[in-house]
Amino acid sequence: MVLVFSSHANRSRQIKREVERAVSKGVTVVPLRIEDVPPARTLEYVISTPHWLDALTPPLAGHLTHLAETVQLLLARGTRDSTEIPVMTGRVFAGAGAAALLALAALFLSRGGSLPEILALDFPAAMTVGSRGASGSIQFRDPEGDVVSAQFAGEEAAQFEAVRIDPPVRGQKAGRFSFALSSAVAQKVTLEATLTDAAGRRSDPFRFSFDVRKPPSGRRNRSFTIDTPHFRIGVP
Numbered sequence: 001m002v003l004v005f006s007s008h009a010n011r012s013r014q015i016k017r018e019v020e021r022a023v024s025k026g027v028t029v030v031p032l033r034i035e036d037v038p039p040a041r042t043l044e045y046v047i048s049t050p051h052w053l054d055a056l057t058p059p060l061a062g063h064l065t066h067l068a069e070t071v072q073l074l075l076a077r078g079t080r081d082s083t084e085i086p087v088m089t090g091r092v093f094a095g096a097g098a099a100a101l102l103a104l105a106a107l108f109l110s111r112g113g114s115l116p117e118i119l120a121l122d123f124p125a126a127m128t129v130g131s132r133g134a135s136g137s138i139q140f141r142d143p144e145g146d147v148v149s150a151q152f153a154g155e156e157a158a159q160f161e162a163v164r165i166d167p168p169v170r171g172q173k174a175g176r177f178s179f180a181l182s183s184a185v186a187q188k189v190t191l192e193a194t195l196t197d198a199a200g201r202r203s204d205p206f207r208f209s210f211d212v213r214k215p216p217s218g219r220r221n222r223s224f225t226i227d228t229p230h231f232r233i234g235v236p
Contacts, residue, residue, distance in 0.1 A: 001027050002067065005052075006035040008115050012204065016042050028074055032067055035114075114143035116195040118206040123181070126211040133182030134210075138167075138193065145173040146198040152181065155207060156190035159183070183212040 001022045009015045022029055032053045038044075053070060055063035123136030138150060147169050154160035160183070167177035183189065189212060192205035 001029045002071070003029055003031045005031050005033045005037075005039070006114060007037045008117065010037055010040050010043065019043060030067070030070060030074070032063075115201050116140060116142040116144075116147050116197050116203045118193060118195060118203055121193055121206050121208050123208055123210060126213055127181075127183070128215050129183060129186050129212055130215065133180045135178055135180045137176050137178045138195075138206075139176045140169070140195060140203075141174045142195070142197060143173060144197055144199075145171050147172075147195050148198050149196045150177075150179065151194050151196065152179070152191050153194075154189070155192045156188070156209075158187040159185050160187075160189060160191070185212065186214045187212050 001019070003009070003015070003019060019029060030053060032055055034055045036056055053063070053067055055067075117140065118138055119141055120139040121136065122139075124134045127134040140147060147167065149164055149166050152163040154162065163179075163181065165179050167179075169175055169177055181191075188209070190207060190209040192207050194205050195203040
């Protein structure tokens, strides 16, 4: 298993589960580091090794060649002399091809390897039915600087249509932008916000919740009109 290690991979719960499953099955994990970040504690235990394959500096081709040579060496040797191989020890699937792994790594790295990320989301805890909506904001980071859209999809809601906005943040690698949401019915809403970049890659979803409440009850104005020969008074 080739683990392309970046700050995004370091925070991904899905990647943590995949690596833990690979290790539990005895699969050799080859960590290829594309960002100089220390592994989180959740990953440090399962991929702690003094030898990493680094792809931190250009040109990329040399790093991928080294990756292919390492994978080919693992496939040829299996677990023999595993202490000489700069990766975690374990059983290697003989059917895994070095060329296929190299192609996947090259595809990933050629597309940047860094997904957009939602760092924080601010939105009111409650809003009113039928109002003009409530405004919020998203703090984001995107090493590629090519976020093109933000989507809000209903995770838990009685009635909610997915919303997409195109924030004016092209070219920005970090920043904050605003959005607004409204609801026609009273309900408890849980949404997932995601960002999409120009290559179609999506950030991890950011979940947030709020209440939509009925407007406060109050006195209703009664309509009446007074007609006289000289003037007319009307109250709506």
